[in-house]
Amino acid sequence: MGRPRGCGLRTDDERADGRARGGVRGARARAPAAAGGGGGVNLARLLEDSAGRGDAEYLVADGQRVGFRENHERAHALAAALRREYGIGRGDRVAILAANGIPWITAFWAVTALGGVAVAMNARWAAPEVEHALRLTEPALVLADERRRRLMPRTGDDAVPVCAIESVETMVAAGAGGVVSGGLRAQSEDPATILFTSGTTGRAKGVVHPQRSLIATVDHQRASRVDDPAPRRYLLATPLFHVAALHNLTVPRLVVGDAAVLWEGRFDIDGVTRLIEGESVTHWSAVPTMAARLLDLLEEHPEAAERLRTLRALSLITAPASPAMQDRLRALVPTVRTSLAATYGLTETACPVTAATDSDLAADPLCVGTPVPRMEVQIREGRRPAAGVGEIWARGPHLMSGYWRDREATGAAFDADGWLRTGDVGEFVEGRLRVHSRRTDLIIRGGENVYPAEVEAVVESHPAVAECMVHGAAHPEWGQEVCAVVVPADWSAGTLGGADPALPDGLVRFASERLAAYKVPVRWTVRDAPLPRNASGKVVRGEVLRRGA
Structure with missing residues (x-):
């Protein structure tokens, strides 16, 4: 297949100055300045530094174990193969359309090493949704698994070069010893990832996260570990195309030195709890549906709680959990009785906007906590700060730079001072945020x-x-x-x-x-x-x- 429209081969500098930045040009002035994010550090530099952690485990999945040094070598080997076989370089967009697995993460870091833009496509989409995302982002290459390759357009203007993600291991072997450096030249506002969300038009929008927002997220998590540097083992059970799994789990683990233990395939609570036990998982960020299934299992089989003896913290993400669910979790999961947490965020924010500790939830089970460091939150009526209930606005270095090739939507999302309107309604009660509705009609x-x-x-x-x-x-x-x-x-x-x-x-x-x-x-x-x-x-x-x- 030929390369898609607008994806002809260019020099690294042409890619960086043209295609990579062009997606949000003209609207970028509305997004927050790079305060506190970047400072010469980029994701490729973090990948280089991670090799110093040696053979300590970074990724675990289905019996495969990848240390930090090996992850670095795999990323460079795959990057060299992608550059040689597909001409991928700095500024190119590479889409990943596959189920969770180590090859997905290797592909992400390979694109990062090249200075490309990782387009994280929803693995649950139907063919028309995939085609829309391809037309919107015009990737130079799609890495897809067998099931999703069937969704790819084969002919016409929407046809895109497709590489089987199952061939990653072969490509890693073929590119062994290769070294790439394009990513080391990435600037703070260069796009790093494109994730997807939807809006009032009903069509998926590409959320562009620059290097700055991911570095700010890493800095946030690194700072929180100063007093607790012991390595952790995180369960990764949410899709990698979600901001929670990619930006808040996969990337920070590389920097902090933790292991990510991947659950692959359809979610099965019996299998997940056995994985937690077998891999001594210490931390789990779960959506309420996962927590509900955990409670069902423990109520029917109380002895299964023994599988969770290594679990030190459980965080509830993506949607508020009811006070009743929180009480049941504390009662049935003894190891998290004093370490239950909750967060509130959006695809447009690379990290949570607010976070609630166990003490926050004990004081107000309806809250989602207080703003994370370097994140400002306001309640507004219209565009003015207001007391009581109103729309939630946020500002900080963790925010997206805009929506890919959608200046109108980007302009509507930000005000002139870099504040992002979330579209959610909430209020502060005794300093803690409550979210009353998750975007209109969502x-x-x-x-x-x-x-x-x-x-x-x-x-x-x-x-x-x-x-x-x-x-x-x-x-x-x-x-x-x-x-x-x-x-x-x-x-x-x-x-x-x-x-x-x-x-x-x-x-x-x-x-x-x-x-x-x-x-x-x-x-x-x-x-x-x-x-x-x-x-x-x-x-x-x-x-x-x-x-x-």
Whole structure:
């Protein structure tokens, strides 16, 4: 396959000055200055320094163990192979579309060593979502596993060179002894990663994190370990395309000297607890769904708590956990009775905005803690600071530089002073932040964000549907489940007319071909009247829900 449009071979300097920086050019002035982040240090330099940790374990997965020196050698070997075989260099975007595994992390560090931009694509996407991300970011290469390679466009303008990530080990062997240096020239505001989130348009946006924001995240975690330098062993069970797993776990572990123990495949709480026991895991950042499954296991098999005897801390991430869940965790997991924690953050922030310690949660189970060092948080009404409930804004060196090739969205996200509007509503209570709603209408299912606008757009593209409104409903295991209200295209005069009674089943099949499984509605309501709308034409969601559709 040929290289995609705009991805012709260039010199390192041309790449750095053109394609890498061009994605957020013109909007960058709105993002925060590089205060405190960088200072001549970049991710490639951290990779070089990590080799000094020798054979101490950095990565553990499925019987494979990779030390810090070996990780450094593997990254350079793969980087040399990518440069030789695909012409990858400084400023090139390389997408990774694969399940968790050591090859994923080796690929990330190889791209970093080259000075490229790692595009972390959602491994749960359906083909149309993958194609959108490819059109948006125009990567020079995609590293994909067998299952995801089937989703790649084979011909046309969207075709991209694809490399089987299963061949990483072969490429590492072929490039053994190779050394690359492009990444050492990366500047503070050069893009390092592109992750994905969605917005009101319903289409995935590329969140650009520069070197600065990842270095600031590393500095934050390194500073917190001054009084507790003993090596830790972290369970990595969340997807590597998430900011929590990549920016907050994988990268800092390399610098601090901890091990990351990877869980591979579908989440299975019995297997996870046995992995914790077998690898002496000390720290686990879990989404509430994982915590709920842990509680179910321990209530049915109390003896399984013995597997967690090495666990020293459990942090709840991506969504607030109920006070009841916190109490159950303390009761059933003795080793974390005084070390339960929670965080609040976004894909747009490379590290948490706030963090709650066990004492914070004991004092206020509804809180998500206080701002992390060097992160400022304000509650605003409009664009002015306000007391009480309002929109949460944040500022600090950990923030993204903007959305890839979306100046309008970047401009709307930042104010002139570098403050990021989160879109979340909350308030400070006795100095601790409470989050009352996770962005307007956002559904969080099992730790995954589901944006109604995206799902609505897919459902409404079905010829039998005139209108659709997607919303969340409470679910005991997943936190929320995805629900849809549809108005058939053949609705007329207050009756369903000839609407097919099997319409919901057909819509499930239709949506499943176009969306990741976790986004497909599981509850459908067929409405016999148009959706109510306000004067500006927007659906009055509250009215639909109050009337039960």
